[in-house]
Structure formats: C-alpha cells, structure tokens
Amino acid sequence: MKLSLTSIDNIPMVEPGDDLVEIILAGLASMGETLQSGDVLVLAQKIVSKAENQYVNLNDITPTEAAVLLGQEVDKDPRKVQVILNESNEVVRKRPGVLIVEHRLGFVAANAGIDQSNIYQAGVDGDDLCLLLPLDPDASAQALRRGIADRLDIDVGVIINDSIGRAWRIGTVGLAIGVAGLTALEDYVGGTDIFGRELLVTQVAAADELAAGASLVMGQTTEKAPVVLIRGYQPQAPSAPELTGVKPLLRPKAMDMFR
Numbered sequence: 001m002k003l004s005l006t007s008i009d010n011i012p013m014v015e016p017g018d019d020l021v022e023i024i025l026a027g028l029a030s031m032g033e034t035l036q037s038g039d040v041l042v043l044a045q046k047i048v049s050k051a052e053n054q055y056v057n058l059n060d061i062t063p064t065e066a067a068v069l070l071g072q073e074v075d076k077d078p079r080k081v082q083v084i085l086n087e088s089n090e091v092v093r094k095r096p097g098v099l100i101v102e103h104r105l106g107f108v109a110a111n112a113g114i115d116q117s118n119i120y121q122a123g124v125d126g127d128d129l130c131l132l133l134p135l136d137p138d139a140s141a142q143a144l145r146r147g148i149a150d151r152l153d154i155d156v157g158v159i160i161n162d163s164i165g166r167a168w169r170i171g172t173v174g175l176a177i178g179v180a181g182l183t184a185l186e187d188y189v190g191g192t193d194i195f196g197r198e199l200l201v202t203q204v205a206a207a208d209e210l211a212a213g214a215s216l217v218m219g220q221t222t223e224k225a226p227v228v229l230i231r232g233y234q235p236q237a238p239s240a241p242e243l244t245g246v247k248p249l250l251r252p253k254a255m256d257m258f259r
Helices: 020-030 045-051 065-074 078-086 137-152 206-218
Strands: 004-007 040-044 055-057 088-095 098-103 108-110 129-131 157-166 169-180 227-231
Touching: 004 206, 020 045, 020 137, 020 227, 040 045, 040 137, 040 206, 045 129, 045 137, 045 157, 045 169, 065 078, 065 088, 065 098, 078 088, 078 098, 108 157, 137 157, 137 169, 157 206, 169 206, 206 227
Parallel strands: 040 157
Antiparallel strands: 004 227, 040 227, 055 129, 088 098, 098 108, 157 169
C-alpha cells in the first residue's frame, strides 16, 4: 500500500454557517488538485465545531453548587466546569488541574473535549469563550460526504479528528470522533496470519490510525492546516449498520478494566 497525506492549502478561518464542502473544494482547486473516489478527507474537529457554531460564552453560564465545588477541587473556572458537566455522562478522574470525563458521545477525554485555543469572537474575552465538540460528529461527517457526492458524484471517506490524551502515554494524538464512508474498526478475527495461525483478537482501529497520521500533518499550533487529503487507502464500506460511524471504536464500560 502506498499512502499520501497532503494538507489542503488556503483554508480560511471558519465562521459559523460556513459551507465546509465549498471551502475544501476551493482549497483543492487553488492547489490544482481534485478529489477522487476512494480518497479520505480528515477534518480537524475545530473547524467543524466553528461552522456549526458550537461556541459557548461562559458569561452566559451559571454554575451549579456541584460545579462550584468541583471547580474548587480541580482548580478550574466553575463556569467551564459546568459546561464540561453538561457535555458529560460522568466524571472518570479528577485532581487539581485535571478533569477527565466520559463525554456524552461515549469517549473518555479531558474537559469533555472543550477547547479554548485558536478561537475568537468579537466582543468576547478569550478566557470566557469555549468551543464544544460537534453535536453529532458522525452526522457531520456524513453530511460532508453527501455534500461532496452531490457536487462531484464521487464516493469519499470522511473523518473528523480531535487531539486526545491517552492513558500511560505522554502527549496527545489525533483520534477519530466522527466517521463516514469507511469502516472505523477493521475486524480480522477468524482470519489467519502469514503462518496460517488463526487470529483470535486482532482488530485494527483504522479510522484512528488515519486520524493520527493526518493530525501530524495538521500540526497543533500555528500551521493553519485543518484539512488533510489521504490518498491510497481505499476505504471499505461498513458491512453492517452497527459498524457505521465511530461507535465500534468505543470500548464498552463493562469491558474497560481501568475504570
């Protein structure tokens, strides 16, 4: 397999209501590039959230007593803690400076994925502005995929990624939070290795691996490269409805030995 990962040039600062499909196609055109069937597009969560106006002004938030107490415990603004709790199913771990939760979408992340970097709204102090994850990243990815199909009559895969920390490892890595048009978790159980031995547990988080590679190309600071074109992977469509989207990547809590 030969893969290429290319950042798409000339992606502007995204504003609420912007058409991401048009922005991506314009960026590709500026490079003399076009999409092909079988390509995979990876978008940084931040531009999807911006386009969907997932901003929260903390001045509009009144923290509950529970958020105030938790904020004191973890040394965080109680208004932000309230927003985190609003986006969460449960608190998983906490200590001063750290609040790990199970997001309402099921994955475990610090601060429910709420971001305050590289965002701006006129008249709002940066310390008072937060950006939530997309309401439904799988639906967002599917809408982008449909938009491209409607304009170009081609079939592409779409991944929305976010930078998420990992247990037992230092540093963040790009992981898929929304998937459309490809199988997020490739299951090789029942197959054989090169010596004919049966594979008993082998499952590959393909969407996460693609998301991580794209994240390296995107960068994390001032690169302004929130969309990456992956070519050569040839994504496979999910074989059953329950295998669509990002959900197959989420380990059920009953199977999680560490919480």
